[in-house]
Amino acid sequence: MMGAVKTRTANHFIGLKGVSAPEIKGILDRADFWENHPDKVTNRLKGTFVSNLFFENSTRTRFSFEMAEKRLGAEVLNFSAAESSVQKGESIYDTVRTLESMGIDAGVIRLKPVGLLAELAEKISVPLINAGDGNNEHPTQALLDLYTMRSHFGELKGLTVSIIGDILHSRVARSNLWALREMGATVKFCAPANMQAPELSAYAPYVSMEEALQADVVMMLRVQLERHEKGMISSAEEYRAKYGLTMNRLEQMPAHAIIMHPAPVNRNVELDDELVEHARSKIFTQIHNGVPIRMAVIERTLS
Known part of the structure; x- marks a missing residue:
């Protein structure tokens, strides 16, 4: 089973x-x-x-x-x-x-x-x-993510998927990592130093934001804004500036690349408002x- x-x-x-x-x-x-x-x-x-x-x-x-x-x-x-x-x-x-x-x-x-x-x-x-x-x-979030990718690209093998955000606390990142690797895709992580899970680096490298944008799928993770109170992020504005998918960063992505997010989205934090329902966004398709x-x-x- x-x-x-x-x-x-x-x-x-x-x-x-x-x-x-x-x-x-x-x-x-x-x-x-x-x-x-x-x-x-x-x-x-x-x-x-x-x-x-x-x-x-x-x-x-x-x-x-x-x-x-x-x-x-x-x-x-x-x-x-x-x-x-x-x-x-x-x-x-x-x-x-x-x-x-x-x-x-x-x-x-x-x-x-x-x-x-x-x-x-x-x-x-x-x-x-x-x-x-x-x-x-x-696991079911990762499966619906894989299903969304396969429906768009035809197959999962050979895809490069960048997962950006709070890897440390993310169950979505972990389930996607295990399933995507098993299906022959390559996974890259991008996260602030205090949001990295070091034990996962053996399976997916941590890369810069610029490198993370060079992928077939750019998956943004939801920022738990309550972590701001614990000092993990200095402010929502600074997080967006360093790790948010902005309209400017969209232009750095390959033309065929798609945007994903497990939702709900903090608009204008991990993702610019204009990108949530952009033609290249699969967020509501995922849902x-x-x-x-x-x-x-x-x-x-x-x-």
């Missing part, structure tokens, strides 16, 4: 590190099937109960998963930590175990603590799908592609 950690009876989907190229291609191909499916809603997972377990807020990712689940015909239970007993001190494990006991067939889970998802996978029997865990991985990708992942995890 793709990207699965087999524990007890479950096939969890918790990351892309170590997932083979044929498995990734299978997911992308199945997403293509669902994108072109004539019926918006199918009975593929009729009678299946899927819970979205979001212990960290993300309206966009949860809506994308919910759309995917409903298009597959599943019954959806949405769970938000802000409205739950987790706020009263109940552990994340107890909450997931409780829903498992009630009879859910799978859980889509998003949480902040690093390493906790792998621990849960050892103890929970129903399949868990990673919707973002700490700064570890965000669109999230639904068929997540349909493919949910279906395959439960099959």
Whole structure:
């Protein structure tokens, strides 16, 4: 089972590190099937109960998963930590175990603590799908990114992808790194010194902003503006000046290169406002592609 950690009876989907190229291609191909499916809603997972377990807020990712689940015909239970007993001190494990006991067939889970998802996978029997865990991985985001690139360029092998921004805290950068390398693409990183993850330099070199622009795909990462309070960035304006994709920098990119961003975008910080919906931007295409990708992942995890 793709990207699965087999524990007890479950096939969890918790990351892309170590997932083979044929498995990734299978997911992308199945997403293509669902994108072109004539019926918006199918009975593929009729009678299946899927819970979205979001212990960290993300309206966009949860809506994308919910759309995917409903298009597959599943019954959806949405769970938000802000409205739950987790706020009263109940552990994340107890909450997931409780829903498992009630009879859910799978859980889509998003949480902040690093390493906790792998621990849960050892103890929970129903399949868990990673919707973002700490700064570890965000596998469905990377898959929709790869799907967007493949749809545009025809294939992934041979592409050069630059990922620019806060690599240190980015689960998107990590999942993209593992998957893109497996599919034969080259990855370059560009980040301020205090936002670099040194352990990843063996897999992708850190380059200057000028060199990063020389790529087939320029992927900007969202800046967590709250890090400004902790001194990681001096100001949004200075970050844009040094690491933002501006209209001037667009002119330095190859004519065929595309712009990507996991969204939501801080307009005029990591990306100039005019570039968000520019002809070369794939940001809203990425969001669109999230639904068929997540349909493919949910279906395959439960099959």
